[in-house]
Amino acid sequence: MKKNKLIIIGNGIAGNLAALYISQKLPELEITIVGKTDKPRTLVGESTVELSTHFFEALGLGKLLEDKHYHKYGLTYYFKTKKDVNDPNYVVHEAPGVIRLPAYNLNRFTFDNDLRELNSKRNIKVIKGTVQDVSLKTSTQKHHILSVEMEDSEKTNLMLEADWFIDSSGTRRFLAKKLALRKDPGYQRSTFWFRLKKFDRNIFNKISALKSKHHCYDSYYVTHHFYGKGYWIWMIPMRSPDGETMISIGYTYRTEQGAEIVRTVDDFISTVEKDHPIITEIVKSGEINTLSEDVLDIAAYTNYMYESKQYYSKDGWFLIGDSAFLFDPINSLGLSYVSHMICQVAAIISKDKEGNLTNSYIDCHEKHIQSILSLQDSWGKWYEIMHDPVKLSWTLLMNNMSYFNVLLPAFINGAFLDGRHIDVFTEQFKRLPVEQQGPAYPFPKLLDILSEQSKNIDLSCLPNLYSKNIPFGLYKADEKLRKKLFLRYLFRLITLRTAIIKRINWKLNKHHLSVLGESLWDNCVDFVRIILVSLFSHGLVKYHKLDDPDATPFGNNGKFLKFNDTTK
Ligand SMILES: Cc1cc2nc3c(=O)[nH]c(=O)nc-3n(C[C@H](O)[C@H](O)[C@H](O)COP(=O)(O)OP(=O)(O)OC[C@H]3O[C@@H](n4cnc5c(N)ncnc54)[C@H](O)[C@@H]3O)c2cc1C
Structure with missing residues (x-):
């Protein structure tokens, strides 16, 4: 019997998680991932929460998480006790114990590679290439037709038919650009991040913390959050493959709320030194990570957020991950959004396959995404009170x-x-x-x-x-x-x-x-x-x-x- 075909554009984390879930939930589909081979590029999104980890565990990724990544014991917040820079004290709110559902701080380079490797051994076809264009199905054209430029020496062109396709092309936003779906978010943000290695971990112990003491876990293995006027900082410990101490550090801000622009490590040090000298001491004690001989693991996005006018279509196309919307990572929910969207898309495809998909079911999920984005609006306003x-x-x-x-x-x-x-x-x-x-x-x-x-x-x-x-x-x-x-x-x-x-x-x-x-x-x-x-x-x-x-x-x-x- 001829199988229904699903094509996934993009061989990143969203595309691979979608393939892994849908291949298990709807095993009767023929699934193909079409993805470019990425040049060295910085990745971001290391902190998972209980929701995304629950999804990963169900997909069978538990062993990978335990073997290669650090446990994360919640988000820890550092609040300054006085405006005075020389006052080293913080009130610290951290989880007072261990919740039943685990979460992890990922090394995304390791995790994304392992996920690709895992899928390559499953019944999922992977084509190395770039989707150049798509002709969407119509009343006279039964399938979507995707045109793909392969990565072979001849750059062969391939035409692929699909009953449904998922666009998970990340910030390149293949379909959103083609269909002019871009929409502005409620509030913009900018962000800068880098990864540090070989730093002195003991400096964390010098933080003078007012907190309730416990003996449930080591306070280093969390996502650390610091705040100042119009900005917040993340510090996420990561397991590096070669055993070196490694941490992801990011500064997300709104200049309209008084934050200074940060685009380089020097900017970061001069800005953060004023409010949190302990962080700059940590940075100065280490080395910036490199991705290849001459590529530093650093990135800056200015006013980077966007949304889409539509995410799911009854005609059988879907946007997930960064190709759908880009957001504020303040509560580490990125991969939770991806987890929700993958299951929503699978549910829509399942109904479509059975011939009982309605516009109202699609509308429900579009509404759900708007509710999730309403949280992004609220968090945009938090910048007014971060100090x-x-x-x-x-x-x-x-x-x-x-x-x-x-x-x-x-x-x-x-x-x-x-x-x-x-x-x-x-x-x-x-x-x-x-x-x-x-x-x-x-x-x-x-x-x-x-x-x-x-x-x-x-x-x-x-x-x-x-x-x-x-x-x-x-x-x-x-x-x-x-x-x-x-x-x-x-x-x-x-x-x-x-x-x-x-x-x-x-x-x-x-x-x-x-x-x-x-x-x-x-x-x-x-x-x-x-x-x-x-x-x-x-x-x-x-x-x-x-x-x-x-x-x-x-x-x-x-x-x-x-x-x-x-x-x-
Ligand atoms: C500053 C920041 C911090 C974040 N922090 C967190 C966090 O702490 N926790 C969390 O859960 N999430 C976080 N996120 C979100 C997280 O990074 C994203 O959800 C996740 O990386 C999205 O991955 P993706 O697969 O959509 O995109 P990508 O990883 O970019 O993958 C897209 C792939 O598609 C390929 N591609 C593009 N165009 C084509 C084409 N035409 N044909 C074929 N292939 C194509 C690309 O080459 C790439 O391989 C953060 C995001 C930001 C911006």
Whole structure:
């Protein structure tokens, strides 16, 4: 029997993960990856989170992760206690223990190569070449026809037919350019990064940290985040293949919010020295990594973000990874977006193959992407408060609550593939035009007062509440969507608000009394929501019946990550 054909453009991480997933979920398809051989080029995206790792584990990549990459024990945030540069103290929020789901800091060069190697041994055809053009299918042309220039000495031209194709051509954005799909994001960012080797790791131990002590893991093996006016810095320890100490360092910024432009290591040192001399001490102790004899592992992107007007088409083309949109890596969610999109595309193809794909199912997923991008808008606004440890730290607490109690469980369970769940999710995380978006931080009136009153920053105004807000035992093998988690999220809204109220030195004046009154009222409203959600089933924990056109084609409760194919 003739097999349906899927072509994947691009032999990078997104294309290879898509091939690995779809070849297991829809083994009846004939899958071909068409990819260029890359010249030495810098790669980025080393920090995974529980969501992306869960996907990788399901794909059978667990051994690679354990053997060749470092565990990552969460995101660690460093908040300066005083504006004074010479004050070396930070309030540090790190995970107070180990969550059930692991995460890893990847060496992307190793990981991407291993993934390619793994796929080359599976039933996936790989063609070395560049897709030059595509003729999209029409009512008279049954298939997409892709024209490919091969990498042989004659540069042979090949015409390939496909029922569907996925564009994962990265920042080259093959299809988005052809169809003029580019759209501007809500807020722009710029970024600069490099990798450092042979540095003195002991300098990390000199950081004077106010934090709750624990003995669960070594505090180095996390993604370290530092902040300043209009910028944040990542430091991601990586395992280098030759055993040298290695770390990825990046500076992401918005000049409109007061950050200085950084395009070279010298710029980085002179800018960061003022706020975080400890980081520049680490940089000066090491060497910049090289990719080949004369290519340094350094890159700078200016105003680099973009989106697309459309991501998925009923006509059978899809954009995933960097070819779809480029974003702010502040919460390390890049590969989580890729994981979501691969499964969404597989679900759409599965329905199309069975002849029951509707426009409304595609629209659900387009809406889901807009909700995800609404988070990018919020994070764009965080740059307004990056120099304010009080506002930023409470914002991060709230952000992690949403991730662990709403986004992550919906992925593990597969509810994000169900139209009914998506409707409620997108209502909660609605994307608004920039001019209608609220303040950058939650509980704005309360945090304005607390921030103004907090002259000295310490653990009393910046408590680390992770053990309370994050469900450390979140994962259970049954992968059911638990109403309890959503209720917990609502309950934690009340406790967070109350925790701020308790820290404010209330005065008997009109403004303070009205803010206090409003906040207590908001607590009552959230309490009523909890009662209503516990009495009546909430849409976030309900799906369509499986025969509904907008239901997931894979079944509920984690079945999207169960495979019949045993060849992995
Ligand atoms: C500054 C920054 C920091 C980031 N940090 C993180 C992070 O900490 N965690 C995280 O999860 N994510 C992060 N990301 C995101 C992550 O880097 C991306 O999600 C990921 O690398 C996307 O890979 P890709 O496969 O889409 O693109 P690529 O890796 O670029 O692959 C695209 C491939 O397609 C090939 N190609 C292009 N055109 C054609 C054509 N016409 N024909 C054939 N082949 C073609 C290219 O040669 C290339 O091999 C970050 C992103 C940025 C910008």
